[in-house]
Amino acid sequence: MRETLRRAVIVDACKLALRDDLLIYLETEAGKQALHIAPGGRRARVCTTKRRFRRADFATGPRLDELRRRLTGTTLAAIEQAAGERCCAFHWTGTDGARAVTVTVELFGPRGLWCLLDPEGRIVELSRLATTRHRDLSPGHPYRPPPTATNAPARAEPTPRFAAPSLAEIDRIFTAADLAEEAGAEQARLERALAKAERKLGHRIDGLQRQSDSAREAPAARLRADLLLAYGFGVTKKQSELIAPHPEDPEVEVRIPLDPARSVQAQAEALYRRARKLEDSVAVTAERLAAAQAEREPLTELRRQLEAATNEDEVAAVAAALQARGVLPRERPAPADPKLAKATKGEGFRRYTSAEGYPILVGRNNQENDRLSLRVARGNDVWLHIGRGHAGSHVVVRLPRGKTASLETMLDAATLAVHFSKARGAPHTDVIYTAAKFVRKPKGLPAGAVVPGQTKTIAVRFEEARLRRLLDQQPDG
Secondary structure (H helix, E strand, C coil): CCCCCCCCEEEEEEEECCCCCEEEEEEECCEEEEEEEECCHHHCEEEECCCCCCHHHECCCHHHHHHHHHHCCCEEEEEEECCCCCEEEEEEECCCCCEEEEEEEECCCCCCEEEEECCCCEEEEECCCEECCCCEECCCCECCCCCCCCCCCCCCCCCCCCCCCHHHHHHHHHHHHHHHHHHHHHHHHHHHHHHHHHHHHHHHHHHHHHHHHHHCCHHHHHHHHHHHHHHHHHCCCCCCEEEEEECCEEEEEEEEECCCCCCHHHHHHHHHHHHHHHHHHHHHHHHHHHHHHHHHHHHHHHHHHHHHCCCHHHHHHHHHHHHHCCCCCCCCCCCCCHHHHHHCCCCCCEEEECCCCCEEEECCCHHHHHHHHHHHCCCCCEEEEECCCCCECCEEECCCCCCCCCHHHHHHHHHHHHHCECCCCCCEEEEEEEEHHHEECCCCCCCCCCEECCCEEEEEECCHHHHHHHHCCCCCC
């Protein structure tokens, strides 16, 4: 790889929206190259790639803009790797030849990690927050390599797993595996949408069939009405049934239930109305039933195409057809949380939405801070407050059950915690955070004072674009 990327210059950098992957696009002596850093799990690798991603595959946001600003135009100076370790570092220099940034990569663990470091070794951006008892990796903190076992023998370089040229072979094998995994996930999504549409259509056809069957009861309802008028003159007040001969076959008896609380005339008129309604619905029901039954064939054909699909384009064609038919819903913003609306009804909290759509609530005064932290926040929500002893508002990120906040959401919330505090305007500061379930208020503490437990710290650098995006959501912010 060192020879392949010698003196490579970065022309762009992207992050994948649904993975932790980093893509660095380079201009090299051999032409344009793309360096693919996939840090986690069984798909972990660092290699050049020929895969072409769609624009929709890439993440967006101010953090990506900063990453691009730092990387674009820098030149590869060196690649470091400890013998036998699944860690490496790419050192990039600016136009003056001085160290500009470093990209460190850790390929072990279920998710791995990559970090962009400034010349002083502080973290500018990273694939995910990583806080353990050994180290705290978050923006603004110095990068610390993973701990090694004491007195552990040096690891030898493992036997190469891939035939030369290894970079191309690694890319071929892992790209094929990624594409298969992504295609499988997309096919499963389309399969679920198809199955749901087929069930819904089946229920509709069954309902229309029942309506069609009940429409056949119109002659019987009209016959009962006629017989009520013909033989009802002798009905007593307590009589619950009228038995009359069938006009076409006197040997057959027609039994007509009676409502003692209503007159015979009123019951006959109700039967006539039902008969007319059933007769009027015959044509409409038949038309709707035929249309519903005609929808089955296209869905069956799309299912056949999905099962026979062998590449991404064929799966995408099925997805487009399902979306055109309204089977596959278009992406929509997350709906409002009714429980949150109920919990905060009448409260004056400042309300914002993170880049990935999660509500962020900010207290305006000490009383609101108490209500937000102790009554509104749920156990899984993230609670934040300005660090270093500054006074400030309590901030809560509302999360769905089982979800965790991304780095983008944490930086949005932390930026608000700094802005609504005595540290407003500071270029760099720390914000503490924890799960809301670890925030308590011992007896005797004044309003707005709480005791958070199991706190962690995120370093926040002032970003005008991020703050403006958030404050524009609420003009009085």
